[in-house]
Amino acid sequence: MTAVDFAAFVEKLGDAASETILPFFRTTLGTEDKNSGGIFDPVTEADRAAEVAMRRMIESMFPAHGIVGEEFGSVRADADYVWVLDPIDGTKAFIAGLPTWGVLIGLMHKGQPTYGMMVQPFTGERFVGDCGSAHWHGPGLGKARERRRLTTRRCNSLAVATVMTTSPLLYKDDKLAALRRLEAEARLVRYGCDCYAFAMLAAGHVDCVVESGVQPYDVVALVPIIEGAGGIITNWDGGPPAAGGDVVASGDHRLHKLALERLKG
Known part of the structure; x- marks a missing residue:
């Protein structure tokens, strides 16, 4: 399978993570410090629940694939295909109620990143790329969702x-x-x-x-x-x-x- 073949499945992972996380956002939720005594490194129930949801889907659909996740470690990390998950990148922003966090879903093939998605469930945005092209999906001026090509800007200084x-x-x-x-x-x-x-x-x-x-x-x-x-x-x-x-x-x-x-x- 190519990275393109995984696109629909990655969208479903993004849906599952979003549906799991959003009910926790801007609510009173418990927070643990994973780095007691050092720089505050929070984890919430939302982080763990979203990673569990994505892991279950991957294990069911692709049982031979590896998974590397922030909250629950690695399994089959030497597999040809490895999913790399961060259920909430920016947990500090999340617990502060700021919409600058995101769900990171990456796919590696033989050690190389080949497909990636960043989902921002609160704003409804998705940033997707396969190394050859990248696109933004999100709400337009009306209720319909839009899709746009992502292009970096020129800057030589x-x-x-x-x-x-x-x-x-x-x-x-x-x-x-x-x-x-x-x-x-x-x-x-x-x-x-x-x-x-x-x-x-x-x-x-x-x-x-x-x-x-x-x-x-x-x-x-x-x-x-x-x-x-x-x-x-x-x-x-x-x-x-x-x-x-x-x-x-x-x-x-x-x-x-x-x-x-x-x-x-």
């Missing part, structure tokens, strides 16, 4: 670039210094948004997104979307980003080269 990162509090020592070098040359720097910042890069509204210390489930789904929209995403050394760590995405390959140079010092 940090002096006119909009740069985003989730929070400088997530950076340590030399990594924070690297971020500050990049920020010092950018026209506009904004914090927050988690996966939604990458979606806005694919849509042509943001030029560069930088993150430090991310996990595979934070990034695998985003790779096919960004590449499908004409952008580039790598680790800070310019290598493949799927393993996580320190990653940077740019809408313009020329800007990406400059960003890597500033991050390296």
Whole structure:
């Protein structure tokens, strides 16, 4: 099967996650800290319920496929096809009632990201890519849903670039210094948004997104979307980003080269 053959199934996964999560959004819900004693790393009942729903569907439809999820770990991670799930990327935004979180559903084939979707259930938006093209699905001016091609914008200078990162509090020592070098040359720097910042890069509204210390489930789904929209995403050394760590995405390959140079010092 090709990535295109999985498209309808990914839509169903997005439906299941959305239906599970939305009843919890902007309600009083319990939150646990997965990183007691360190930087607050929350998990909610909504995170766990959505991942369970998606895992059950994958196990039923594709029992030989692997699954890597934020909340319940890995099974068959060496399979040819591996699903990489983050039920709520941006849980801090979620518990604050901000609509900048998203459901990340990624599919890897033989170790390479091949298909990805970012679902924002509250706004009704979906960002989808297969490395060759990317599209946005969402509500139009009326009630009908629209579909548009995603294309990153041209930007060959940090002096006119909009740069985003989730929070400088997530950076340590030399990594924070690297971020500050990049920020010092950018026209506009904004914090927050988690996966939604990458979606806005694919849509042509943001030029560069930088993150430090991310996990595979934070990034695998985003790779096919960004590449499908004409952008580039790598680790800070310019290598493949799927393993996580320190990653940077740019809408313009020329800007990406400059960003890597500033991050390296």
